[in-house]
Amino acid sequence: MILNYVTWNVDPEIVGFLGLSIRYYGVLFAASFFFGYLIMQKIFKKEGLSIELLDKLTIYMVLGTVLGARLGHCLFYQPEYYLKNPWEILFIWHGGLASHGAAIGILIALFYFARKNKKPYLWILDRIVIVVALAGFFIRLGNLMNSEIYGIETNLPWGFIFVRDGQIVPKHPTQIYEALSYLIIFIALYLIYLKKPTSLKHGYIFSLFLISLFTVRFLIEFIKEVQVDFESGMALNMGQWLSIPFVLAGIGLLVYSQRKTV
Numbered sequence: 001m002i003l004n005y006v007t008w009n010v011d012p013e014i015v016g017f018l019g020l021s022i023r024y025y026g027v028l029f030a031a032s033f034f035f036g037y038l039i040m041q042k043i044f045k046k047e048g049l050s051i052e053l054l055d056k057l058t059i060y061m062v063l064g065t066v067l068g069a070r071l072g073h074c075l076f077y078q079p080e081y082y083l084k085n086p087w088e089i090l091f092i093w094h095g096g097l098a099s100h101g102a103a104i105g106i107l108i109a110l111f112y113f114a115r116k117n118k119k120p121y122l123w124i125l126d127r128i129v130i131v132v133a134l135a136g137f138f139i140r141l142g143n144l145m146n147s148e149i150y151g152i153e154t155n156l157p158w159g160f161i162f163v164r165d166g167q168i169v170p171k172h173p174t175q176i177y178e179a180l181s182y183l184i185i186f187i188a189l190y191l192i193y194l195k196k197p198t199s200l201k202h203g204y205i206f207s208l209f210l211i212s213l214f215t216v217r218f219l220i221e222f223i224k225e226v227q228v229d230f231e232s233g234m235a236l237n238m239g240q241w242l243s244i245p246f247v248l249a250g251i252g253l254l255v256y257s258q259r260k261t262v
Contacts, residue, residue, distance in 0.1 A: 004155070005170035009163040012146045024145035032138035033062065036131035039190070043127050057113055061128065064109025065102050065135075072101010099136065099217070100242040106132065122202035122257075129209035130189045136182035136213065144175035151177075151223045172223045181216040185209065203257035210250025214243040 013021045037058055044054045110128060114121040143149045147162040151172025159170025189205055221239045234241075 004157050005159045005161055006173075007163060008144075008147060008160040008173075010145055010147070012164075025142035028138045028142040028145070032135035033058070035138075036061075036135055039131050039134070040127065043130075043193070053117065056117065057110075057124070057128075060109040060113040061106065064105040064107075066105075068105015068108070069098055069102035072098035072104060075101070099139070100239070100246075103246065120202055122206060126200070126202060126205040127193070129206050130186060130193060133182050133186035133189060133209060133213060137179045137186065140175045140179035140182065144173065144179070148175075149227070150174055150225060151220075152225055154223075171225070174220050174224050177220050178216065181220075182213065185212050185216070188212075201257045203253050207250045207254035207257055210246050211254065214246040214250070218243040218247065 010024075012023050012025065014024060014027065015022050037054070040054055040057070041051065044051065106128070107125075110124050111121060113119075114124050140149075147164045150160065150162055150165075150167075151174040153159075153169050154172045155170070156172075158173065160173040161167050161170050189209060192208070193200070193205060218240050221237055221243070224237070224239070226237060227239075
């Protein structure tokens with residue numbers, strides 16, 4: 001007998017004690033920084049850069065990612081609620097992180113890092129987005145373990161019934177679609193970098209990242225459940241509207257980078 005759906009009923013908590021819990025999402029989120037650091041370590045060694053500089057970069061990345069993702073969710077998706085309850089913005093453990101907000105937070109954090117450490121901004125972005133794509137893979141797996149951010153109803157054999165979120169019909173496992181897409185983007189960008197690490201024009205890898213990742217995000221949003229009620233009547237949801245500027249910026253940067261002499 002061939003199953004025509006997957007019953008997904010995974011407990012998001014790995015272990016709990018003394019009122020505290022270790023959850024898959026947190027472990028996978030931490031894994032994204034751990035493996036990202038290892039890859040960036042190889043990149044920095046390859047280019048003769050100090051590990052101390054990488055440690056500084058990591059601090060900027062962590063702050064930019066967490067603050068940007070949290071503020072992005074609060075301001076893009078539930079501004080009315082959080083403007084009335086601003087202190088709850090700090091309650092990250094209650095959930096609510098937005099990838100578009102993380103992208104903006106990272107861009108701002110790396111701008112200040114580049115300025116303070118006298119490094120070309122696009123040079124840093126070209127390298128950091130390689131591991132950002134890998135982080136997207138881990139974070140979407142975390143969403144899967146939380147039974148959140150899934151798709152609309154489907155009759156495809158790999159549809160998931162997310163029992164813990166009260167679902168009784170199969171839904172598209174869009175977390176898996178995105179995770180695999182981001183993993184492919186990571187591999188492609190890393191291979192491009194390894195082929196010509198120092199001869200690539202500044203902004204080239206970053207532009208490919210923007211175009212590929214946010215195009216994938218835009219397309220997958222068509223089969224996602226709306227995250228908040230106000231999106232229900234929109235032709236394009238909030239995730240899609242936020243993806244369009246990133247794709248356009250990527251196209252513009254790609255043209256710009258190829259016209260530059262370096």
